Amino acid sequence: MVGMRDVAREAGVSTSTVSLVVNGNGYVSAAMAERVSQAMKRLNYVPNELARNFSRNETDLVGVIIPTIRHPFFATLTASLQSALYEQGMRTVLCSTADVDQDVSQYVDMLRRRAMDGIIMGAHAVYPADYWSSIERPIVAFDRFLGGSIPSVGSDHSQGGHLAASLFAHTGAHHVVEIGGPRTLYQTASGPRSVSLGNIQIAGQTTFPPIRYHLAFEQRLQQTGIHYDYIEIENVAQMEQFRNAAHLAFERYPDLDAIVAPDLAAAFCVQEAFRRGRAIPGDLQIIAYDGSYVSDLAGLKLTSILQDFDGIANALARQLLQAIPGRVYRAPDATQRQAGQEGTGLNGARPGSVPGSELIPMSVKLGESTRWEGSIEDLLSSE
Structure with missing residues (x-):
């Protein structure tokens, strides 16, 4: 497998220079960057995205916890949520608790170990409110009340x-x-x-x-x-x-x-x-x-x-990204959002009864x- 050292040797530069080009986190002259890029192409070098994200203390992964994907509601919402997060540069790691009898705490442990950037919690789990607040990592609840410090989104x-x-x-x-x-x-x-x-x-x-x-x-x-x-x-x-x-x-x-x-x-x-x-x-x-x-x-x-599946998904994505340090939420195009809506009703989300919640x-x-x-x-x- 081709690594950074191979690229550095091919380009005639140091490994640190290759790292700067790959990660884009430091100054490299245009000529030097071009030499590294050409060497990467010749060697068919593919950067290790996981390692790069860990070096930035980010994974671009969001844990999505739902009861089941068998249910049409959760299947439809998951599809909308994956799309909304993908538009923000995030990917989903899905946990369907009822389908595989998986313990929610396993995902919480992944979040604590920084193996994910945040969690969207939509499954039923009986934990005290201080359990969620003690995690001190980004969590957003869907149709659940997890405690006053955890924002929530629901219909x-x-x-x-x-x-x-x-x-x-x-x-x-x-x-x-x-x-x-x-x-x-x-x-x-x-x-x-x-x-x-x-x-x-x-x-x-x-x-x-x-x-x-x-x-x-x-x-x-x-x-x-x-x-x-x-x-x-x-x-x-x-x-x-x-x-x-x-x-x-x-x-x-x-x-x-x-x-x-x-x-x-x-x-x-x-x-x-x-x-x-x-x-x-x-x-x-x-x-x-x-x-x-x-x-x-x-x-x-x-x-x-x-x-409103797309409305819920975009609100969850926005709430989560706003809680992740360094992340910026990019609002979807308004015409695309309106095109996906059907039916007659009120427009515009409103605050819920719990601070930080959104209906x-x-x-x-x-x-x-x-x-x-x-x-x-x-x-x-x-x-």
């Missing part, structure tokens, strides 16, 4: 829940079935304040911000007198559970006339409704929550509450799975 789930419930309220739904993840996640909280979610009491600041979706959704249904029930998917990494949840919704609640569910479960609900002869949207309305590619593969175009607006994409009275603009302006 404005209060807005999303309100939009979904308002759509059902405006179209005369009577019995809504809500399909979602395990509610035990919502109980990992501490503090003096509490809220009620069904039969679960949530104390203080939950570590799982998507609870805002369920709170806003159910509170809006209560205000309008719409009955609702909840069906739980225990493990979002097991795709068969989404199909089972759709089947259970019809078996357990034969009088249901509206369903809100993650994209995959919503798609299975469409299939289950077709098998049972239920007319969509006349007899049954279905809303998909997330808006990944699956919402267009159900057999009809699903009305969806959209999470990305959600929107509605109207499909064939809901009735509609009036325009989507009328709903948004009246709520």
Whole structure:
């Protein structure tokens, strides 16, 4: 393997001169740099990028920790996140905790050893807040609350829940079935304040911000007198559970006339409704929550509450790079960002309730799975 010494010998210069040319961290005359470059070409020398980055105390690597890449939401978000980080000169090291039963602490240890420049934490992990703050390295949370010193980015789930419930309220739904993840996640909280979610009491600041979706959704249904029930998917990494949840919704609640569910479960609900002869949207309305590619593969175009995948990814990249010393975030072209958005909703991120947190607006994409009275603009302006 050709090394710097070989290049130095070929160019007739010192090894330190070759190092300066390769790393670009010192003065070398144009003539000398050209001699080194030509020697590198003749020898087909490829610089050791890893070694160069370590010498600069940088790796250009970001650890991205998510529950699973099987789930359409996390698969879509990961694709957007990899693209957003690549545009900033960063590459991703992916940890899918549920798929490989990997311990989050292994990635934290890599960060402590400076084998990565930062971590985007999007998986559920029960650690005290001082665990994360003690790392003293760049960490940004996605849809998680890791402590007051850790910035976080997530969708404005209060807005999303309100939009979904308002759509059902405006179209005369009577019995809504809500399909979602395990509610035990919502109980990992501490503090003096509490809220009620069904039969679960949530104390203080939950570590799982998507609870805002369920709170806003159910509170809006209560205000309008719409009955609702909840069906739980225990493990979002097991795709068969989404199909089972759709089947259970019809078996357990034969009088249901509206369903809100993650994209995959919503798609299975469409299939289950077709098998049972239920007319969509006349007899049954279905809303998909997330808006990944699956919402267009159900057999009809699903009305969806959209999470802005590119908006989330760019916000996570920006928050992380701003926390890495010496890094400068380059904002993506505004026309490219707008071209990737679909649906109707509010524009512009807003601060969350935790200092340093950021909420990305959600929107509605109207499909064939809901009735509609009036325009989507009328709903948004009246709520």
